[in-house]
Amino acid sequence: MPQHVDVCNGDADGLCAALQWRLHEPAPATLVTGLKREIALLERVAANAGDEVNVFDLAMQRNRSALARLLDAGVRVRYFDHHAVQDIPSHPLLEALIDCASDVCTSLLVDRHIGGAFRAWALVGAYGDNLTRVADCLAADSGIGTGDRARLRRLGEAINYNAYGDDEPDVCIAPARLHAILARYSDPRDLLAHEAIIDEIDALRGADLRQALDWPSHWQDAGGSVHVLPDAPWSRRVLGCLANELANAQPQRAHAVLKRQRTGGYAVSVRAPLAAPSGAHELCSRFGGGGRARAGGVDALPAADLECFVSAFEGVRWGEPAGVVSSELGRGERELARTGPATGTQGRE
Numbered sequence: 001m002p003q004h005v006d007v008c009n010g011d012a013d014g015l016c017a018a019l020q021w022r023l024h025e026p027a028p029a030t031l032v033t034g035l036k037r038e039i040a041l042l043e044r045v046a047a048n049a050g051d052e053v054n055v056f057d058l059a060m061q062r063n064r065s066a067l068a069r070l071l072d073a074g075v076r077v078r079y080f081d082h083h084a085v086q087d088i089p090s091h092p093l094l095e096a097l098i099d100c101a102s103d104v105c106t107s108l109l110v111d112r113h114i115g116g117a118f119r120a121w122a123l124v125g126a127y128g129d130n131l132t133r134v135a136d137c138l139a140a141d142s143g144i145g146t147g148d149r150a151r152l153r154r155l156g157e158a159i160n161y162n163a164y165g166d167d168e169p170d171v172c173i174a175p176a177r178l179h180a181i182l183a184r185y186s187d188p189r190d191l192l193a194h195e196a197i198i199d200e201i202d203a204l205r206g207a208d209l210r211q212a213l214d215w216p217s218h219w220q221d222a223g224g225s226v227h228v229l230p231d232a233p234w235s236r237r238v239l240g241c242l243a244n245e246l247a248n249a250q251p252q253r254a255h256a257v258l259k260r261q262r263t264g265g266y267a268v269s270v271r272a273p274l275a276a277p278s279g280a281h282e283l284c285s286r287f288g289g290g291g292r293a294r295a296g297g298v299d300a301l302p303a304a305d306l307e308c309f310v311s312a313f314e315g316v317r318w319g320e321p322a323g324v325v326s327s328e329l330g331r332g333e334r335e336l337a338r339t340g341p342a343t344g345t346q347g348r349e
Helices: 012-024 060-072 106-113 119-128 132-141 146-161 175-182 188-194 197-213 233-249 280-285 303-315
Strands: 004-008 030-032 052-056 076-081 094-098 219-221 224-229 254-260 266-271 295-301
Touching (some): 012 146, 012 175, 076 106, 119 132, 197 233, 219 303, 233 254, 254 303
Parallel strands (some): 004 030, 076 094, 224 254
């Protein structure tokens, strides 16, 4: 019998996208996931001709060679993602559903593809990816009230926060173990009523955020701020969470959060202004990172490049619209789309 493998980022968007798909198409499947920084997950997949691999929220640029290996071996691959990509391969076994617009995430792409069958989980992923306005509008259109929206947002932010860390001891629970708990529930509101793990994650998130918000900024002006955190378990966990918190509190400004690494240099998480959500990928790609229009990151910024990065951050002209790349090659369909950014790789977001 052919095997099914689901491969996803361990943040809210990746886990909720994979969860929706498996609720939509129930079948025994092997899950391959990891922390936020673990992007090249397709390298871990062993599959043979006739097997099916579903990929969620992983930059194709960083997984291109592993993708080619699977396709050449006769593996059918379905690929949902929203990160910048160049030259999507044309292959009869590849179904690529990629949209780089600033107002989408992978959970919403899956939701669109399956007709909103598990809309509440799509909203959890969107809230976790800091698409609050988009999620609120979609929730309202779906008849979901403000109280439930707040609960779904809390869940999404907690799942997303849990993905950040240098290794699994940094986080509250390994993403694969968390996915197993989430998968028990077709509706996330039932999860919140029966599982204590989200309260545990949320409490740790609150403590880390309070410590991070007390840390002084490294640089700021009217257009944005740069924060440099020390290397500590709390800073490794809070990197992306702090970036989102700052973006939500000051939507007219851009924000960069850097964390010193034990090996030297910095991990970087960037948020474009919510009022002008574009430019993060282009900035990060100049320093060996990438991402998407509204959020990007750099896995390893050399210490000597810190002030160069700050200068480049200060000079960004935020707000140019991001493009869309979309195709469904496996079924012989293509959507008309704009061309998205062409360079860079996914980093921390």
